[in-house]
């Protein structure tokens with residue numbers, strides 16, 4: 001697929017958006033050829049910034065006619081190399097950064113319509129301006145965009161209460177690889193009319209078309225919000241506390257995040273403004289987030305009751321409740337910076353896995369034993385969205401180890417951790433997607449019938465295989 005694209009063809013693509021919005025120089029292209037973790041470095045002769053859905057349509061029509069590969073890229077914050085063009089090929093990058101409008105907010109119907117290039121934080125602000133909440137929240141929210149969030153079916157910190165992007169979307173506008181425009185911007189909660197085409201594009205990582213617009217669900221702004229940080233002795237106690245929180249708070253439990261001592265230590269050491277609010281050290285910590293829609297008092301009462309009962313049951317060893325919005329943000333900042341805090345500690349091998357919540361302690365113990373047996377001295381930093389069964393099982397290099405030699409063991413360590421995940425009926429990608437990073441592993445672990453179905457869908461929608469080829473599932 002398009003190992004090289006002629007200068008004449010590049011000019012035809014550039015003419016669609018105008019020369020000003022067609023980037024060709026090395027310096028302009030450079031930031032778009034590398035992804036966040038530096039795992040992939042691709043090549044591309046051209047990046048196009050269309051202004052509207054018609055220009056996106058013209059680009060994809062020409063791409064299909066000429067067999068030119070196209071990579072959609074919005075915020076370039078993806079963590080599996082899905083948005084990075086392939087190395088040694090001439091994939092053309094299509095960036096939606098100019099298509100960043102909030103098209104409409106309907107506070108009565110509790111929905112918002114946005115362009116695919118709208119920045120997540122701007123969508124949150126637009127909802128807030130109407131007294132509403134758009135609940136998707138993640139560390140990259142200042143730069144990631146709705147098209148990318150939908151295409152990776154992003155999760156984030158509030159999935160426990162509100163679900164991931166799939167649950168937050170009512171309708172889509174998509175440009176198909178042929179250039180046809182599908183206006184599926186439906187505003188309905190209930191719509192049982194045939195196959196669910198919307199769900200086909202959500203989580204497809206740009207392999208089936210380009211998402212140019214979306215109808216998103218809004219929720220009431222909570223009146224009460226409480227955040228607490230608790231020290232615990234074991235993951236088993238964290239699970240028991242999660243169960244208690246679920247029964248006391250119901251849907252008001254909006255976050256339950258697990259963190260290990262090592263993660264808290266390095267975050268307090270390396271990230272500005274982060275400090276451990278507890279006097280003593282504990283092996284494990286949880287961040288508890290409660291939001292209530294009736295009153296502030298309800299949230300306060302719930303948090304106090306939960307922690308009191310947690311202390312009485314011997315689950316909570318110590319706890320601090322944030323007493324201001326600034327303190328709430330600081331606690332979340334600690335949790336969200338944990339991955340970043342691993343960087344000064346040297347190399348880090350990552351896993352984004354999920355297992356049924358009840359299996360988390362088994363998974364943690366088995367994975368810990370297996371990792372330490374394979375790599376004595378490894379420093380495990382397993383943290384994440386415990387309430388969703390989603391653990392970012394990160395491993396920092398042993399102190400003093402050679403970083404390159406450590407990173408060279410990435411796939412070996414993945415195989416060890418993923419085999420335990422699969423033994424517990426879990427998933428090797430809970431929220432980051434497949435991209436280039438896990439494509440071959442996906443093909444190896446999913447039943448042949450599922451991979452074949454994915455390939456048939458891909459071939460039916462994208463017969464020329466121009467949409468983000470080589471990502472998610474290979475059809476070559």
Ligand code: FAD
Nearest residue numbers: 074075076077078082139145147148151155156206211431
């Ligand atoms: P990009 O990185 O540009 O693209 C991602 C994928 O979507 C690529 O395959 C790309 O080709 C495709 N794509 C992009 N735009 C379109 C479009 N308009 N149409 C079709 N395909 C498209 N994820 C979570 O789920 N939960 C988290 O808590 C979380 N935290 C994160 C924290 C940090 C600091 C970072 C850097 C990332 C985090 N992520 C998290 C990853 C997250 O999924 C992505 O960052 C985000 O959803 C991708 O949006 P983006 O606009 O950056 O997409």
